[in-house]
Amino acid sequence: MGGITQVSSNRVFGGYQKIFSHDSKELGCKMNFAIYLPPASEEKKVPVIYWLSGLTCTEKNFVEKAGAQRYASENGVAIVGPDTSPRGLNIPGEEDGWDFGTGAGFYVDATREPWSKNYRMFSYVTKELPELINENFPVLPNSQSIMGHSMGGHGALICALKNPGQYRSVSAFAPICNPIKCPWGKKAFDGYMGSVDCNKWADWDATELVKKYQGPPLEILIDQGKEDQFLKDLQLLPENFVQACTNSQMPVILHMHEGYDHSYYFIASFIGQHIQHHMRYLAA
Amino acid sequence: MGGITQVSSNRVFGGYQKIFSHDSKELGCKMNFAIYLPPASEEKKVPVIYWLSGLTCTEKNFVEKAGAQRYASENGVAIVGPDTSPRGLNIPGEEDGWDFGTGAGFYVDATREPWSKNYRMFSYVTKELPELINENFPVLPNSQSIMGHSMGGHGALICALKNPGQYRSVSAFAPICNPIKCPWGKKAFDGYMGSVDCNKWADWDATELVKKYQGPPLEILIDQGKEDQFLKDLQLLPENFVQACTNSQMPVILHMHEGYDHSYYFIASFIGQHIQHHMRYLAA
Numbered sequence: 001m002g003g004i005t006q007v008s009s010n011r012v013f014g015g016y017q018k019i020f021s022h023d024s025k026e027l028g029c030k031m032n033f034a035i036y037l038p039p040a041s042e043e044k045k046v047p048v049i050y051w052l053s054g055l056t057c058t059e060k061n062f063v064e065k066a067g068a069q070r071y072a073s074e075n076g077v078a079i080v081g082p083d084t085s086p087r088g089l090n091i092p093g094e095e096d097g098w099d100f101g102t103g104a105g106f107y108v109d110a111t112r113e114p115w116s117k118n119y120r121m122f123s124y125v126t127k128e129l130p131e132l133i134n135e136n137f138p139v140l141p142n143s144q145s146i147m148g149h150s151m152g153g154h155g156a157l158i159c160a161l162k163n164p165g166q167y168r169s170v171s172a173f174a175p176i177c178n179p180i181k182c183p184w185g186k187k188a189f190d191g192y193m194g195s196v197d198c199n200k201w202a203d204w205d206a207t208e209l210v211k212k213y214q215g216p217p218l219e220i221l222i223d224q225g226k227e228d229q230f231l232k233d234l235q236l237l238p239e240n241f242v243q244a245c246t247n248s249q250m251p252v253i254l255h256m257h258e259g260y261d262h263s264y265y266f267i268a269s270f271i272g273q274h275i276q277h278h279m280r281y282l283a284a
Numbered sequence: 285m286g287g288i289t290q291v292s293s294n295r296v297f298g299g300y301q302k303i304f305s306h307d308s309k310e311l312g313c314k315m316n317f318a319i320y321l322p323p324a325s326e327e328k329k330v331p332v333i334y335w336l337s338g339l340t341c342t343e344k345n346f347v348e349k350a351g352a353q354r355y356a357s358e359n360g361v362a363i364v365g366p367d368t369s370p371r372g373l374n375i376p377g378e379e380d381g382w383d384f385g386t387g388a389g390f391y392v393d394a395t396r397e398p399w400s401k402n403y404r405m406f407s408y409v410t411k412e413l414p415e416l417i418n419e420n421f422p423v424l425p426n427s428q429s430i431m432g433h434s435m436g437g438h439g440a441l442i443c444a445l446k447n448p449g450q451y452r453s454v455s456a457f458a459p460i461c462n463p464i465k466c467p468w469g470k471k472a473f474d475g476y477m478g479s480v481d482c483n484k485w486a487d488w489d490a491t492e493l494v495k496k497y498q499g500p501p502l503e504i505l506i507d508q509g510k511e512d513q514f515l516k517d518l519q520l521l522p523e524n525f526v527q528a529c530t531n532s533q534m535p536v537i538l539h540m541h542e543g544y545d546h547s548y549y550f551i552a553s554f555i556g557q558h559i560q561h562h563m564r565y566l567a568a
Contacts (some may be wrong), residue, residue, distance in 0.1 A: 011511070011541075012549035067351035067552065227295070257295075265296035268351065 004136055007032060013073035014039040017063055022132060026124040027086040028117060033129065034059040035137060036069050040076030047143035047282035048133065049275065050167075051081040052125065052152030052159075055184070056103045059083045062149075065264035071275040077282060078139050082125055084151070086118045099184055100191050106179075107155030108204045110192035119192055122204075126159050126166065145278040149173040149267055150230070151184070157206035157220070157241075164215020168281035171221035171274045173267050174228055177241035178207040184235050207237070207244045219251040221277045223270045225260030288420055291316060297357035298323040301347055306416060310408040311370040312401060317413065318343040319421060320353050324360030331427035331566035332417065333559065334451075335365040336409065336436030336443075339468070340387045343367045346433075349548035355559040361566060362423050366409055368435070370402045383468055384475050390463070391439030392488045394476035403476055406488075410443050410450065429562040433457040433551055434514070435468070441490035441504070441525075448499020452565035455505035455558045457551050458512055461525035462491040468519050491521070491528045503535040505561045507554045509544030 007019040015038040024031045040046050049072075051062050062068065062081050072079050085105030091114050094101040105121035134141040146167045148156035153175025160170035179185020180201045189201045202208035224231060224238050231238075238254055245252040260266040291303040299322040308315045324330050333356075335346050346352065346365050356363050369389030375398050378385040389405035418425040430451045432440035437459025444454035463469020464485045473485045486492035508515060508522050515522075522538055529536040544550040 010545055010547050010549040011509070011543040011553075013553050017549055064349050064548070067354065069549070069552070070351065225295070259295040261294055263294050264348070265294040265301055265353070268353070269295075269297050 004132065012036075013069045015041070015069065015073050017069060019059060019063075024086075024124060024128060026120045026128045029086045029089055031087070031124075032059045032083050034063045034081040035133070036063070036072050036079045037137065038073045038076050038078060041078060041138045045138045045140045046076050046078050047145070047279075048078040048080055048139040049278050049282070050125065050130075050144065050146040050156075050159075051079055052107060052146070052148030052155040053081060053084050054148070054150030054152050055084070056098050057084050057152075058103070061264065065268065066271050067268045068271045068275065071272045075275055075279050077275065077279065078137065080129070080133055082129055085121065089118050091115065091118070100188055104151065104188065106151055106188040106192065107158060108189070108192055111200075112192055112194040115192050121155075122159070122162075125155065126163055143168065143282050145169040145282055147171040147173075147274055147278065148175070150236075150262065151176055153222070154179055154185075154206060158204055158209060160218055161206060161209040161213050162203075164213065168284075169278045170218055171277055173270065173274075174224050174231065174236055174262055175206070175222060175238070175241075176236055178205060178237040180205045180208065181240065182235045182237060207241045210241065210244045210248055210250050213248065213250065217251065219253065220245065221274060222252065222254045223257060223266075223274070224254065225257050225262065225266045227259055228262040228266075230262050288416065296320075296353045299325070299353065299357050301353060303343060303347075308370075308408060308412060310404045310412045313370045313373055315371070315408075316343045316367050318347045318365040319417070320347070320356050320363045321421065322357045322360050322362060325362060325422045329422045329424045330360050330362050331429070331563075332362040332364055332423040333562050333566070334409065334414075334428065334430040334440075334443075335363055336391060336430070336432030336439040337365060337368050338432075338434030338436050339368070340382050341368050341436075342387070345548065349552065350555050351552045352555045352559065355556045359559055359563050361559065361563065362421065364413070364417055366413055369405065373402050375399065375402070384472055388435065388472065390435060390472040390476065390488075391442060392473070392476055395484075396476055396478040399476050405439075406443070406446075409439065410447055427452065427566050429453040429566055431455040431457075431558055431562065432459070434520075434546065435460055437506070438463055438469075438490060442488055442493060444502055445490060445493040445497050446487075448497065452568075453562045454502055455561055457506075457554065457558075458508050458515070458520055458546055459490070459506060459522070459525075460520055462489060462521040464489045464492065465524065466519045466521060491525045494525065494528045494532055494534050497532065497534065501535060503537065504529065505558060506536065506538045507541060507550075507558070508538060509541050509546065509550045511543055512546040512550075514546050
């Protein structure tokens with residue numbers, strides 16, 4: 001296989017959960033990614049859903065905790081999950097906080113030094129990684145969707161909104177919907193892009209992007225727990241996104257769930273419904 | 285609630301995954317245990333399945349990685365999972381290896397100093413813990429089953445075989461079936477019981493216990509991956525157990541699975557079938 005090295009392979013629900021590493025050109029470092037290959041992929045090319053994880057995660061959290069393999073196996077779909085930032089670059093400040101730098105790439109292309117050379121997670125997840133996946137695995141290159149959690153929910157939304165037609169569908173768990181208006185987003189965008197031209201931040205904010213989206217219709221699915229501490233802390237702001245969708249006549253489904261928090265237990269409870277949502281578009 | 289303290293509570297699949305701590309009399313230390321309470325338990329008492337984990341695990345591995353909550357929710361059954369040993373006792377040697385002492389209680393009652401005072405996991409999981417659970421949670425005290433993985437599979441088998449009638453059914457993933465004949469078991473039994481009277485070891489070995497079992501019939505379900513490194517290393521020896529069951533006319537179902545290893549991915553793939561197995565007896 002071209003330029004990828006297998007780190008691990010475990011049989012699960014009749015398919016294989018694998019982790020690979022490769023040297024990323026966009027990020028200038030070695031990166032891991034996870035891929036679940038369902039049994040169906042042994043006989044034919046299958047659709048693929050990209051999963052973007054949240055702050056502090058690696059490629060492992062989702063594959064170990066979400067229980068998505070069962071549904072991916074049943075539906076005959078691959079799931080690819082990258083890491084959440086470049087790693088091991090020794091950039092000053094990289095390890096100072098859990099919400100910036102390592103584990104917190106925010107799926108943007110940084111423009112500010114010293115981050116701009118390597119912190120290019122947007123280009124990585126929307127270009128380099130799909131090319132690598134399409135080249136090395138039995139997936140249908142024109143049948144892909146995207147989903148994510150928290151920072152990765154923000155990532156999934158902006159990847160879909162900034163690349164009309166690339167993803168057949170998009171969904172998110174407790175996404176950071178309006179990063180330019182919340183503490184996590186302001187810190188990250190200031191760090192990666194600077195504050196000289198704050199207007200540029202809107203290019204990476206789902207609530208802003210949906211206002212000017214021109215492309216095929218996207219029925220956006222969002223699940224949100226009502227007992228999510230970060231919802232209460234005003235880090236997520238789903239109401240702003242839904243309002244913007246309504247104003248722009250973008251179809252959006254927001255499910256608010258009594259009692260659920262921000263954890264992988266919440267994701268595990270609804271990941272099956274998200275995969276079903278994507279299959280309606282991927283299998284069409 | 286009597287003598288227990290809630291450590292965490294997360295909503296998942298409509299129920300709650302909770303972790304509690306309490307001061308164990310059997311073990312002489314503070315212990316954590318996990319309990320999944322399905323939605324049905326909000327209205328009535330439900331059956332309960334005990335889960336025993338393998339070497340190095342805490343009460344968390346199973347609840348985070350096995351994906352059992354979905355099936356427990358659907359079937360209206362609680363799942364209780366203790367830790368795998370006493371913790372923090374500062375017994376000399378306790379932390380020297382990953383296969384003895386902390387994280388490796390082997391579900392026996394130790395008889396050898398310095399372990400005999402605290403390493404009483406058998407009494408803990410078969411007496412103290414069920415009493416605590418029955419007292420504090422909406423479970424049916426006469427409707428309990430037991431299952432486990434690896435060291436915990438051994439534990440589940442001996443708990444059922446040594447307590448006829450206490451558990452309605454028993455199952456195991458890749459259990460250590462014949463510990464007196466494998467390196468892990470010999471090391472543990474020597475450590476906890478000494479070698480002066482090796483005949484006593486047979487009282488804690490499923491393959492030996494099944495030979496003299498007198499009690500209600502147990503249809504024992506075992507799943508085993510063929511790519512399990514510990515199967516190849518002759519730590520598990522399921523063939524010895526099945527032979528002993530056959531000789532003793534004990535019903536046993538051993539499924540050997542192509543490609544599966546010893547990991548939680550293997551457990552996740554078949555935990556639904558194990559819960560179904562137990563429900564046939566618990567719901568009867």
